[in-house]
Amino acid sequence: MIHLFKHETKEETPKGGMLLRVEHVSVAFDHPVLRDVSIHVAHGETLAILGKSGTGKSVLLKLIVGLLDPDKGKIFYKDKDVTNLKEEALMELRTQIGFLFQGSALFDSMTVGQNLDFFLSKHTELEPDAREKKIVEALDMVQLGRAIDKLPSELSGGMRKRAGLARSIVLEPELILYDEPTTGLDPLTASSIAELILEMQSRLGIASIVVTHDLPTAFTVADRAVVLNEGYAVFEGRLEDLHDSSDEFLREYVGASHLDRARREKLLATKQWAQGLQHKTVAPPI
């Protein structure tokens, strides 16, 4: 297999250096959505943002890429203040961040391959042959090599997520934002998507923020978690510590997900398996 992705060999962004800082951000529309929320993500780290529907999780992602402006607070991406960037600088920043939308947001009028090529042709100087190799490799990574000429309408929900993921990684971002990556999928497909996300992170070393209300997905993919409730960040820490929390909302939230000890141990085993894949090129048993 030809490996065109720089991340497999580059070591200049070791896990641990700060990539993103969201500091005391508040947003209100007709009602407060986020209140004094602060998060941070290091290079190569995966942060899960959990919470009920309508608690501002997706708003937080849109703040990070500059689609929304906060009323208060600052957002720093590699020490650049996203909230004060001019248009061209913001465009440049957005090319470094991948975004997997809840509905995948593939362009209906283009095939899967054209969807990826659209991003590559606009942002790289690569020749068509090199672009095609890169597209094939990205699709192979998500096991969609055979779907390169299919239209999004011909794909299942899980395949659309995979195609969206391939499009997110094709520009070799340093950070990927996942907006509800497993919502609307059956449990098996959701589990395979979560494992795929983990594998992407392990192989490419990309930092990730995964917005989800699905605790098993968070458990599979994330190093840390932030839980939002009514606009406030009510928890930040390791997912394992969520179960020990004395906070009433957190206990209810964890209890409602039916994530017992045996299931947690199984998910942790999956995570360890995927982390063992780092820098290897074998196909995962998904």
Place this chain on the structure above:
Amino acid sequence: MENESTGQPNTVSASSAPELGGARGLPTAPAPAEAESSPRVWGTSLIHLGGLWKFGMRFFRALSRPPYEFKEIIRQLNVIGFRSLSLVSVVGVVIGAVLTMQSRPVMIKFGAEAFIPAMVAISVMRELSPVLISVILGGRVGAGIGAELGSMRASEQIDAMDVAALDPYKYLVFTRVVACMIALPLLCIYADFLALIGSWIVERVEAGMSVNLFVNSVVSSVEFSDYLPGVAKTIFFGFTIGVVGCYEGYNSTGGTEGVGKSATDAAVTSSLLIILLDVLFVKLTLMIWPP
């Protein structure tokens, strides 16, 4: 902060608007009691027109920033222009035939039967064909663009372009507006030609008029000032249809229900603006080429 992309007064994305309660500054659906309030309706309409104006003016900024998406413009020309040919063909022939049938009795009454081809040609070229074709395409094309971009907004495809720094305005809006500005004049010329054929068919059936006589009558009476303004104003009508359709779709809110509303609003607003703009163009034409 004003949203560059949408021409709206802040930067909240449309896809999030339902969640955010219309925070993009878009006119949200009024509550029943408020809907009856005239000042609010006028205020909403003015905000809408202001947003539309800013959105349209951004076209010229995009025009000054090459490169352009020629492949997409050609694709849109096919969708907007070529696929409208059958509709325009029927409308063109019917305009000429009906106008001839309606005017014949009156013209005969005044002993001016010989002037029917000239009268039909001037009426069609100056006014009927440009306005009718534009209004009809405002419905077909404007609603189509509104629905297409509305569904792209609802499925976050426009947001996906935004977050990938792909300038959705330039790719989606600029290309469609340019295609409308090219397609409308061409379709208008085509409709003019078909209207004359329709008129001749009626004259042939009713009065046995030959093609030569019909053509001579038209050519000898139609002047440059009859033809040019009619075709020229369709360029502006094309701009209006493209911008309105794109604006309604681009700023669509409310998911699939919003898509339908965008399509309807695009058709209604573009048709209304075409008719209003036509008054200005007629006045302008009469000032430049006085009768």
